[in-house]
Amino acid sequence: MTAKTADRPTVAGVPNGLWSKISAVLWRRPWARATLLLTPPLAWFLVIYLAALVVLLITAFWQTNSFTNNLEHVWNVQNFVQIFTTSAYLEAIGRTVGIAAGVTVVDGIIAFPFAYFMARVATRRTRTILYVAILLPLWASYLAKVYAWQLVFTRDGVLNWGLGKIALGPLNLINTNWAVFIAFCYIWLPYMVIPVYAALDRIPPSMIEASQDLGGRTWRTTRSVILPLALPGIVAGSIFTFSLTLGDYITPQLLGGTNSVFIGTDAYNFFLSNNIPLGAAMATVPIVIMLFYLLGARALGAFREL
Amino acid sequence: MESTGLKVGLRVWVALVLVFLFVPILLIVLYAFDPATVESWPIRGFTLHWFSVAWHDDAVRSAFLLSVRVGLLATAIALVLGSAVAYALYKFTFFGRDAISFLLVLPIALPGIVTGLALNSFFAFTAIQLSLWTIVVGHATFCIVMVFNNLIARLRRTPGSLAEASMDLGARGWQTQLYVNLPAVITALISGALLAFALSFDEVVVTVFTSGAQNTLPIWIFGQLRLGQQLPEVNAVVTVVIVLTIIPVLLAARIAGAGAVTRTARTAAVTDTGRI
Numbered sequence: 076m077t078a079k080t081a082d083r084p085t086v087a088g089v090p091n092g093l094w095s096k097i098s099a100v101l102w103r104r105p106w107a108r109a110t111l112l113l114t115p116p117l118a119w120f121l122v123i124y125l126a127a128l129v130v131l132l133i134t135a136f137w138q139t140n141s142f143t144n145n146l147e148h149v150w151n152v153q154n155f156v157q158i159f160t161t162s163a164y165l166e167a168i169g170r171t172v173g174i175a176a177g178v179t180v181v182d183g184i185i186a187f188p189f190a191y192f193m194a195r196v197a198t199r200r201t202r203t204i205l206y207v208a209i210l211l212p213l214w215a216s217y218l219a220k221v222y223a224w225q226l227v228f229t230r231d232g233v234l235n236w237g238l239g240k241i242a243l244g245p246l247n248l249i250n251t252n253w254a255v256f257i258a259f260c261y262i263w264l265p266y267m268v269i270p271v272y273a274a275l276d277r278i279p280p281s282m283i284e285a286s287q288d289l290g291g292r293t294w295r296t297t298r299s300v301i302l303p304l305a306l307p308g309i310v311a312g313s314i315f316t317f318s319l320t321l322g323d324y325i326t327p328q329l330l331g332g333t334n335s336v337f338i339g340t341d342a343y344n345f346f347l348s349n350n351i352p353l354g355a356a357m358a359t360v361p362i363v364i365m366l367f368y369l370l371g372a373r374a375l376g377a378f379r380e381l
Numbered sequence: 382m383e384s385t386g387l388k389v390g391l392r393v394w395v396a397l398v399l400v401f402l403f404v405p406i407l408l409i410v411l412y413a414f415d416p417a418t419v420e421s422w423p424i425r426g427f428t429l430h431w432f433s434v435a436w437h438d439d440a441v442r443s444a445f446l447l448s449v450r451v452g453l454l455a456t457a458i459a460l461v462l463g464s465a466v467a468y469a470l471y472k473f474t475f476f477g478r479d480a481i482s483f484l485l486v487l488p489i490a491l492p493g494i495v496t497g498l499a500l501n502s503f504f505a506f507t508a509i510q511l512s513l514w515t516i517v518v519g520h521a522t523f524c525i526v527m528v529f530n531n532l533i534a535r536l537r538r539t540p541g542s543l544a545e546a547s548m549d550l551g552a553r554g555w556q557t558q559l560y561v562n563l564p565a566v567i568t569a570l571i572s573g574a575l576l577a578f579a580l581s582f583d584e585v586v587v588t589v590f591t592s593g594a595q596n597t598l599p600i601w602i603f604g605q606l607r608l609g610q611q612l613p614e615v616n617a618v619v620t621v622v623i624v625l626t627i628i629p630v631l632l633a634a635r636i637a638g639a640g641a642v643t644r645t646a647r648t649a650a651v652t653d654t655g656r657i
Binding site: 094095098102105108109112113115116117119120123124125126127128130131134146185188189191192193196205207208209210211212214215216217218219220221222223224225226227233236261264265293314318319321322323324325328329338339342343346351354355358361362365 | 401406469521634
């Protein structure tokens with residue numbers, strides 16, 4: 076190996092010394108290269124991110140002193156007891172899960188025909204245009220999207236102006252669950268369209284032709300061939316719409332006010348009032364819910380086809 | 382294959398969805414040019430006044446500069462760490478490989494409040510003062526997956542024979558890296574970096590918990606929206622932010638193909654999560 080290195084023509088400006096030796100040593104030892112590549116990023120994730128999650132879970136079992144507001148490292152489950160015995164918190168959990176589920180279903184219903192059109196009807200050019208049309212709102216500022224709905228729903232907003240034109244009474248949707256629900260459907264819609272489209276795009280046309288040859292009409296083909304094959308995409312999208320709604324505290328605050336308190340709103344308020352342990356306990360609720368959601372999706376066999 | 386009626390129905394549906402997707406965003410842009418101080422529809426004229434107000438507002442300016450600095454630093458860290466993992470997972474097969482790709486996705490797959498509170502309690506626990514660097518650490522953590530996804534997809538499509546040919550022709554390790562491997566992946570790296578920057582520039586859910594007294598631009602906007610203050614100025618700022626986040630994304634799409642942008646747009650992330 077060393078002889079071979081020496082035989083190579085030397086390149087001007089590149090010393091044939093230390094660097095070549097190091098790279099030769101690394102070339103001969105793949106495990107050393109792997110370790111060298113993996114250590115920094117893994118250290119980052121273990122030392123910062125996983126450690127942070129562990130600290131969060133531990134903090135949930137601590138308390139703050141009600142007089143000094145200092146963190147007390149006393150192990151107990153008081154925070155969880157408080158959350159599960161206070162009706163306002165339970166209501167927030169119920170509302171969050173309900174709206175997250177509703178948003179997921181509605182986004183699925185809106186997204187499927189759209190993605191179907193993109194994948195199976197649209198011409199190449201139209202498809203590219205629609206692709207970009209989904210990408211732009213996906214990446215447009217999150218706060219802008221929330222704020223846009225504030226402008227729509229507010230008393231003198233576009234919605235009431237439109238309703239006034241067709242002689243329908245003003246509808247005060249701002250600070251209601253509906254405002255939050257509609258805004259969430261809007262914000263997370265692209266997250267559903269893209270994986271559903273990807274799944275539909277992967278279905279070989281021959282499968283659909285086979286179904287049609289066997290006498291399956293549009294509805295039957297959709298139900299028995301396309302839907303099952305698109306299921307992984309729908310599940311992937313639903314993980315987004317569900318998880319993102321579950322952990323949001325900004326949209327409910329800006330559009331729902333005090334009438335639409337979410338798990339996130341409560342956790343954020345605990346954080347603001349310096350009661351981090353109670354906030355941490357509240358934050359474990361969406362973690363546990365997501366865990367069950369993922370397990371449930373796997374039990375349904377949705378991941379097997381991925 | 383699809384009947385004409387169905388096709389017409391689908392077309393109408395797609396048109397309605399597009400209206401739903403774009404009208405709210407256009408609305409903000411329109412309001413940004415409204416001369417009135419109290420927002421109501423329809424807008425009452427056209428002015429650039431609020432852009433000028435925003436431009437001369439020191440709070441907006443320093444928030445904007447902080448956002449740019451955080452974005453650049455987070456992107457730099459994400460580039461280094463993201464490409465290291467991508468290369469490692471591409472080249473080597475080892476126990477726990479799937480666990481690593483799952484770990485990378487976790488910061489964007491878990492609800493935002495979880496990541497935010499976790500980082501906040503971590504910094505409190507380790508007695509690290511919140512600063513520019515704590516924001517950067519948070520952003521880099523979820524930007525890594527953007528670079529990683531873009532790069533590993535490209536590596537899987539690049540034939541390894543190119544590097545072998547280069548070595549056979551007598552190139553040294555570094556020459557192969559510089560003249561063969563790098564050009565093959567450079568556009569993937571650039572588009573990954575652009576997406577990481579766009580993600581960082583727009584982030585607010587986690588940043589609220591890692592920023593202490595400093596305001597990034599989204600935090601400034603959130604604060605104004607929460608208090609309902611200076612909303613006409615907010616319209617102008619938000620319009621600029623929309624343009625600034627869209628530009629890197631469109632660039633990334635042009636450089637690496639629209640597929641790369643969607644794939645990285647947190648969706649491939651979940652497809653990978655699905656494999657656990």
